[in-house]
Every structure is written in structure tokens, then in C-alpha cells.
Amino acid sequence: MAHIPDGLLSAPVLIGGGLLAAGGVALGLRWLDERMIPRTALLAAAFFAGSLVAVPVGPSSVHLLLAGLMGVMLGPATFLAVLVALLLQTLLFGFGGLTTLGVNTVNIALPGVLCGMALGPVIRSTPRASLRFAAGAAAGALAVLGTGGMVALVLWLSSSDFAPAARVVIATYLPLALVEAFVTGAVVSFLARVQPEALRPVTS
């Protein structure tokens, strides 16, 4: 779903996606320090393995993206985690493609980073567990919907042939957004209880 294969997107979209991804990765690299590296790697591994478990929904099949969670926990380093995981999925399993690597990275990472920036402060500072769960859930769901919107946008920009039908996109992304909301909310609540530091991406 978020793995757009080679040969569907037009050159300007590919190049634009590549440049955006490069910018995001450069930003992510500047944020990396000793504390962030293991965390980035762990979430990259979780994302890598998580996207291999897909569940059929309607005409498609969906899998967890964890982008909202990554946005909250990693900040801009999300780009790095997503890029590495997508590269490995492309090389090992043929999901997506090398030319679309940049676009796919941006599609998944950008909504997550934005959600992390918007909802991260609430999640970190609130003393109320219910609000924290809700904010985490919102981050998870909005990141998924953002990814769905981005995928639709790049396909539509490239060629009207493969422009996704809004009905199908909603039918497949909505259940996923609900699941992600629950997973993200649960993980965020749990981390806030046992290790609040893990929710705070640190600047170097």
C-alpha cells in the first residue's frame, strides 16, 4: 500500500520525493546521538518486520506502519529509520522499488514526523493518562491517514491511470488507522509509565 513499485510514478514526482527524503534524512542524521541510535535502530527493525505482516482487507491488504509512534519517539530521525527499513525491504523482498525509495520514505515518514511534532508535546507533558492515550491514538491514526493521502497524491500527480479511488482508499486505510490508533496509544501509555524518557527525542 505504501510500497509504490517502480514504473508507476513520473520523473518529477520521483525526483521531488528523492530530494525531500534526502533533506529529511540529513535532518535526521543531525539529530542522532548515542541515545538515539539504538532507539532508531529498534524502531526501524520493528517497522521492517511489522510491514511484512499484512492482513487482507477488501481488495487490498494492509500492514502496520508505526509512523506515528516513530514520529513521537524519534522526531526527524524517523526519516532515517524508514529509509533503512524500506531499502532492506526492497533489496530482500522486492517490495516497492529503488527509484521510488525516496517517495515511499517521504510518504511514510513525513506524516509521522508532523504528527510527532504536533502531538508529541501533549503526550510528554500531560499528567492525565486518558489524554495521553488519546493523543497517542490520534498521532497513530493521523499518520496513517496522512500516508494514505500522500500515496493518493503522488499517484494522482503522476498519471490519472492509476489514480486511486477515494472509496477504496478510505475502505482500506480507515480500519488500519483505527488499529494504529490503538497500538500507538497503548505503546505510548505504556512507555510513559515505565520509561517516560523514551518518548523524548533528544537534540545533540
Place this chain on the structure above:
Amino acid sequence: MIRLLLPLLLALAFAGPAQAHKLKVFATVEGGEVTGYAFFIGGGRAAGAVWAAKDPAGTALASGTTDGEGRFAFPVPQPPVDATVTVDTREGHVAAATLPAGRFGGAAAAVSPPPVDRPAPAVEAEGEARLAALVEAAVQRQVTPLMERIEQMDSRLRYADILSGIFLILGLAGMALWAKGQRA
């Protein structure tokens, strides 16, 4: 955090490596028809997806939507040309499979209508053509399951690949940590 995420990671890695996420199209020739189906590697068929068959020049040969099991079918193109079947789930998954014109040879003979007014020597050629078509059909019946199996094995996820991916990521993290340590 590691204590929390590692079990989650392991659960994900081992819960369903049979499931995966890539659309593929399987197409074959049966009798006078090209049939096939679109499937997600490891699990699920693409039901209700839009499909279209085109020749190399891009001219449409046939199109429609897949049935509840992701199947499609259309008559063998006349004259035989390379046919590319593209399936689009309308939400970002698109996959294609190409059947070379050579695959349509026997099937074309099977469906070509017998000439109405044929001279005597043509009768023998007619019989031969029918025999060829029968052999073609029999072989096809035997070979189809094998080809499906090959297609599935080709795209199966392997534990070794999943594990090597995860450990490559951990290795990268180790290298990054080491590089940071050198610089500090």
C-alpha cells in the same frame, strides 16, 4: 524500552512471515482463454480490482474487474501478440504479468473455426491441428499447478531474509555508535 520492544518485534517477526505485502499477477492460457488471478504474496486475493490487458503497442485487448477470488479471463488475442495484464486495486497497488505471444500458439489453433469449404488434403492438416490443440490443453492442465507453485515460491518470504534484515539494521546501529565514539 528494549525490554518492551524486543518481544513485540519478535512477535511481529514470527507471527506471520507467510503473510506479506506485494501484489502479483498470475496468468496462464487455458483452451482459448487467458485466465489468471491477482494475489498478495502469502495471503489474500485482490477481489474487485480493475484489470486491463494490453498488447505491446498499448492497445487494449480486454478489461474488467476481478471476481471475488481475484480472477480474470479473456479470449486469446488473435493474431497472437504479447499480452500484458495489469491489475490495479485502486489504492496504490498495481501489478502486471506478461504472456509472450508464443504461449498462444496451440490455443489459437484450438479456437480457430474450421474452414467451411475445405479441399480434401486439408482434412489431414485439420486433424493434426486438433491433435496439437489436445496435447496443448493436456500439457497445460498438468503444468498450471506447477507454474502457480513456482510463482508462489518465487515470492515467498524467508526467515533468513527477515532475520538478515533485522540484523543488518542492528549492525548499522553498531557502526553508527562506533563512529560516534571515534569522533568524540
